[in-house]
Amino acid sequence: MVSPRPVVRSLPAYKPGRNPADLAREIGVERAVKLASNEVAFPPLPAVVQALAAAAAETNRYPDNGAVVLTRALADRYGVDPAQIATGCGAVTLCQELAQAYNDPGTSIAFAWRSFEMYPLLAQVAGARALQVPLVPGRPGGPADTHDLDGLLAAIDDSTRLVFVCNPNNPTGTAVRLGELQRFLDAVPEHALVVLDEAYREFVTDPDVPDGMELMRGRPNVAVLRTFSKAWGLAGLRVGYLVAEDPGVAEAVRKTHVPFSVSMLAQAAAVAALASEEEVRNRCAAVVAERERLTAALRDRGLDVGDSQANFVWLALGQEAAGLAAALEARAVITRPFPGEGVRVTVGTPEEDDVFLAALDEVRAASPVA
Template sequence: MVSPRAAVNALPAYRPGRNPADLAREIGVPRAVKLASNEVAFPPLPAVVAAIAQVAAETNRYPDNGAAVLTGDLARRYGVEPAQVAVGCGAVTLLQQVAQAFCDPGTGLVYAWRSFEMYPLLAQVAGATAVQVPLVPGDEGGPADTHDLDGLLAGIDDTTRVVLVCNPNNPTGTAVRRAALERFLDAVPAHVLVVLDEAYREFVTDPDVPDGVELMRGRANVAVLRTFSKAWGLAGLRVGYLIAEDPAVAEAVRKTHVPFGVSMVAQAAAVAALASEDEVRARVAEVTAERDRLTAALRSRGQSVADSQANFVWLPLGERTAEVAAALEARAVITRPFAGEGLRVTVGTPEEDDVFLQAFDEIAAG
């Protein structure tokens, strides 16, 4: 009998956010609110829609395998050479490529936990040893929600090949600050690649949370990962990119890509989105303002909510997490529970967030 690798057999299935239309039908309501997947609530940018329409007539041809136009635009935007950029089918695919490019079976991959739920799966598929470093309280006496950079350093040994630092962290929304991150990067051994996973960078409002691309400069073992799925509104098209100080790092990541993995439509959309940066910034400002309103509303209800630097907030509900998430779904609100730990709530429109708050109040009232 044909059998897959044992590591693959043991993999849990990735669980995406639930489809709101399915939930609405299930509970018999006209509409459900989805605050589970950290998408932006805005429709695609007008320039993106136009670019998609224009390129649609060419989709009988393969896309540019090297995404040259998009790569060039990204290189100019960040002041790097095109050889320092790798474009991929979403940031998560680039993470898989990093693991394939740098982790041999038995080598170490270090990351904080809880963090992005794909990290342990990437290690498992690559045959690497996953070293999970528990989060620590960001505030004295608070819940564990922040990267322990000293703990990450202690987790590095001679077998370590990659360290992943999600900043801001998903799902807690917390971020490490400039001085601490600089000290950490300078202490990491030169043979270890540090990937700063900045999927939510555009939503950062604290000036002391550093831009990873700036910290990358002059540090040959640092790369930065970003995505068009969140702030840029292209979640359905799957485009991400990695920028490395050492072009050899980006080259290794490119070597592990699936040919033609970034579609012609996705490339055109990303180029159009970059050209619409002013509009994106305005949308991000609306999201961060609503994030502040939602945070204040939850705190006024007695909830311990850390200052989020992403487009979601984290409710550390502990053992009540699954119960609250189920009760919210019964009221047509989809959030993202992490059983026994907390609830991640995407910042939606003000109307969507009000629906969530009303449902949350009903649950609290019993």
């Protein structure tokens, strides 16, 4: 009997957010609200729709494997050489390609925990050790929700090849500040590549949270990950990118790239989105305003909610997390539970968030969770 590798057999299956139409049919309601996957609620940008329509006529051909037009647009935007950039089928694929490029069995990958759930899976698939460093409270008396950069630095050893710093952190929404991140980057040994995973950078409003693209400069062992899936509204097309100070890092990632995995449609849409940056900024500002309203509404209900720098909020409910998420789902609201830790709630439209708040009130009235 043919069997996969033992490490693959033991991998947990990735659980995406539930399809709202499926849930609505299951529980017999007209509509369900999905606040689980950190998508933006806005429709695709008009320029993106036009670009997709034009590109669709060419989909009998393979896409440009080097994503030359998109890479040039990104290089111009960030003032780097195209050789410093690698594109991928979403930032998560670039994470996998980084692990393939830098980790052999016996090496290690260091990261905070809880953080992006793919990090430990990447280590398992690569045969690397996962060096998980617990989060610490970001504010006095608060829950453990913030990177412990001193602890992360102490965990790095001679075997460490990759260090992921998710900033803002998924799922807690917290972010590390300029001074502490600078000190950390300056102290990391040169044999370890620090990857600043900035999937939610566009939603950051705290001026003390640094732009990784600036911190990268002059540091050859630093790279930055970004995605078009969140602020740019292209979650369904899957396109992300890496920018590295050392072009050799981007070259290594390109060597592990699955050919043609960034589709023609994705490339065209990303280029069109970049040309619509002002509209994207306006949309991000609207998300931030709604994030503040949602945060205030949750605090008014007595919930301990930290200041998020992403397009979601984190409810640190511990053992009550799974029960709350299940009760909300029974009321046609889909959130993202992390059993034993918390519930992540995407910032939706004001109407969607009001539906969530009303469902939350019902659940807490029936059985208080916090």
